[in-house]
Amino acid sequence: MTDVLVVAELIDGGLRRNTLTAINFAKQVASGTSGAFDILSIGEGSKKAAADLAKFGARKVFTTEVGGGYLAEKYAPTVAELAKKGGYGVVTTVASTYGKDLLPRVAAKLGAANLSDISAVSVEGGTLTYKRPMFAGNLFGYVQATTPIAVVTVRQSEFENAAPGGGDSPIEDVAAASDPAASRVEFVGLESQTSTRPELGDAATVVSGGRALKSSENFKTVLEPLVDAWGAAMGASRAAVDAGYVAGDLQVGQTGKVVAPKLYVAVGISGAIQHLAGMKGSKVIVAVNKDKEAPIAQVADYFLVGDLFKVVPELTEKVKAFRSQG
Amino acid sequence: MKILVPVKRVADPDNANKVKVSADATAVSTEGLEWKPNPFDEYAVEAALRLNENAPKNEKLGETIVVSIGPTEVQQTLRQALAMGADRGILIDSNDGLLDTAVTARAFKAIVDAEKPDLVLMGKQTVDGDSNAVGQTLAELLGWPMATFAMGISTTDGGKTLTVGREVDTGVLTLKVTLPAVVTVDLRIVAPGAVKNGVTPADHKYNEGARYASLKGIMQAKKKPIDLKKLADLGSDTNLTTKYSKFELPPARSGSVTFVESVDELLQKLRSEKKAI
Numbered sequence: 395m396t397d398v399l400v401v402a403e404l405i406d407g408g409l410r411r412n413t414l415t416a417i418n419f420a421k422q423v424a425s426g427t428s429g430a431f432d433i434l435s436i437g438e439g440s441k442k443a444a445a446d447l448a449k450f451g452a453r454k455v456f457t458t459e460v461g462g463g464y465l466a467e468k469y470a471p472t473v474a475e476l477a478k479k480g481g482y483g484v485v486t487t488v489a490s491t492y493g494k495d496l497l498p499r500v501a502a503k504l505g506a507a508n509l510s511d512i513s514a515v516s517v518e519g520g521t522l523t524y525k526r527p528m529f530a531g532n533l534f535g536y537v538q539a540t541t542p543i544a545v546v547t548v549r550q551s552e553f554e555n556a557a558p559g560g561g562d563s564p565i566e567d568v569a570a571a572s573d574p575a576a577s578r579v580e581f582v583g584l585e586s587q588t589s590t591r592p593e594l595g596d597a598a599t600v601v602s603g604g605r606a607l608k609s610s611e612n613f614k615t616v617l618e619p620l621v622d623a624w625g626a627a628m629g630a631s632r633a634a635v636d637a638g639y640v641a642g643d644l645q646v647g648q649t650g651k652v653v654a655p656k657l658y659v660a661v662g663i664s665g666a667i668q669h670l671a672g673m674k675g676s677k678v679i680v681a682v683n684k685d686k687e688a689p690i691a692q693v694a695d696y697f698l699v700g701d702l703f704k705v706v707p708e709l710t711e712k713v714k715a716f717r718s719q720g
Numbered sequence: 721m722k723i724l725v726p727v728k729r730v731a732d733p734d735n736a737n738k739v740k741v742s743a744d745a746t747a748v749s750t751e752g753l754e755w756k757p758n759p760f761d762e763y764a765v766e767a768a769l770r771l772n773e774n775a776p777k778n779e780k781l782g783e784t785i786v787v788s789i790g791p792t793e794v795q796q797t798l799r800q801a802l803a804m805g806a807d808r809g810i811l812i813d814s815n816d817g818l819l820d821t822a823v824t825a826r827a828f829k830a831i832v833d834a835e836k837p838d839l840v841l842m843g844k845q846t847v848d849g850d851s852n853a854v855g856q857t858l859a860e861l862l863g864w865p866m867a868t869f870a871m872g873i874s875t876t877d878g879g880k881t882l883t884v885g886r887e888v889d890t891g892v893l894t895l896k897v898t899l900p901a902v903v904t905v906d907l908r909i910v911a912p913g914a915v916k917n918g919v920t921p922a923d924h925k926y927n928e929g930a931r932y933a934s935l936k937g938i939m940q941a942k943k944k945p946i947d948l949k950k951l952a953d954l955g956s957d958t959n960l961t962t963k964y965s966k967f968e969l970p971p972a973r974s975g976s977v978t979f980v981e982s983v984d985e986l987l988q989k990l991r992s993e994k995k996a997i
């Protein structure tokens with residue numbers, strides 16, 4: 395019997411939707427081992443997020459309000475203390491930059507195994523085996539924790555969002571614990587770009603641009619209309635970000651965002667191993683590139699060879715028309 | 721500053737798709753692939769060198785020590801970092817099968833306790849294990865603050881603190897850490913203006929990327945010391961926390977690519993064959 399503690403990720407004073415994939419993972423473990431799962435809502439807006447979190451069948455939802463911006467040194471002691479007190483076998487959150495930053499510190503406090511970015515879990519005779527991508531997604535490893543507690547971050551693109559259901563969970567406040575390391579780090583600020591577009595993490599369609607777009611101006615005038623015609627999230631290759639055409643949070647790849655949408659359209663992207671790592675789980679892949687030998691052909695379902703500056707405007711118009719015909 | 725830079729050797733990242741699995745599926749084989757420094761660790765060496773030099777005068781301001789853990793051949797990887805400009809190396813002799821995140825972090829803690837650096841600067845993840853956890857684990861074991869996924873570092877408060885820009889999902893999060901601290905670096909830490917040490921003029925234009933070792937650097941590296949230690953002698957806990965029971969290669973994507981001649985053909989096939997639009 396394994397009980398799971400889900401650490402919810404909060405953003406802008408409320409629940410970040412990616413948490414629903416960690417809840418799904420928790421449900422799989424709990425139901426596979428006849429255990430239960432609880433959720434910890436920690437940060438700014440913890441009570442507001444808790445109201446949403448209480449709708450997913452958790453045995454209990456804990457809240458800890460911590461102001462002043464996220465810092466791992468501030469959050470880790472509370473998570474670790476609750477994990478110890480509650481006798482959980484698994485502590486989990488999403489393998490977002492939040493989860494990857496925070497959970498290894500929690501694991502170290504608990505002397506627990508740290509298992510990053512898992513794509514699946516199986517239960518056999520009460521033992522949990524985790525599948526995780528390695529070598530830029532060119533290998534899968536099946537791994538078990540040899541410690542009583544496993545601290546696990548889950549790859550959002552590999553788990554569905556949990557559906558609401560199971561009545562209202564009781565909500566209980568938990569005091570924040572402290573750590574001397576927190577006095578040696580200061581949150582200075584967060585600079586982010588707001589967008590009305592779907593989030594890369596769970597959009598049904600992603601349209602990404604590469605260095606072949608040649609400028610940030612071209613990203614705006616050539617690629618963005620295609621992105622919006624498709625109602626898609628926008629992504630980019632590392633080369634496009636390094637060249638300064640778009641911000642880093644659009645980067646799709648081994649060390650950027652990993653996505654697996656129903657449709658991925660790669661415009662002017664050659665398909666380096668590191669980029670493929672971030673998108674080859676997509677259901678359908680389309681490439682637009684003037685080089686038919688580009689490595690992206692190894693994963694593409696459809697490849698349109700051509701000059702993107704001619705192809706993309708035509709594609710934009712026709713996608714609009716196609717989608718409006720339904 | 722005294723900076724400790726952990727460096728891992730990895731199988732050629734640009735050929736990661738050629739990794740193989742043993743017949744009994746219990747081991748990974750990187751046979752035929754050249755060993756290279758983990759790219760993120762190479763960027764950390766570059767960042768450390770930028771922090772520790774007055775670039776236009778080619779003047780050194782502090783000591784950069786590289787450390788690794790693995791079989792004796794890993795000395796070659798450390799020599800590459802020494803050729804870039806690091807001052808000395810430490811190799812903890814062990815074999816890869818005896819290591820995981822926790823064992824590695826604990827071993828590095830023993831080195832930190834002995835060397836007392838101001839800063840541990842390392843890559844955010846290795847491109848083979850892709851765990852992105854050793855830096856965070858080490859920081860916690862040391863009771864130090866950390867800044868992960870750094871894309872910019874500036875020394876502040878007369879060198880007592882570092883102001884670090886971190887690449888996060890929604891943008892850039894800026895932190896200030898009081899030394900000693902652990903900082904893990906991301907891809908753009910080697911952008912021309914990413915590292916500022918308050919000595920090299922702010923408008924000094926570094927090249928994009930990690931510096932190449934000069935011939936002089938390579939020759940000098942041969943004389944720089946690499947201290948060999950045995951993992952068992954460090955006194956750190958060597959109990960593994962994880963166990964890999966098997967490995968497998970991902971299934972190939974079904975079908976091969978269809979080259980379409982026109983936008984019309986693409987959209988028509990996306991609809992009729994894939995119901996994707």
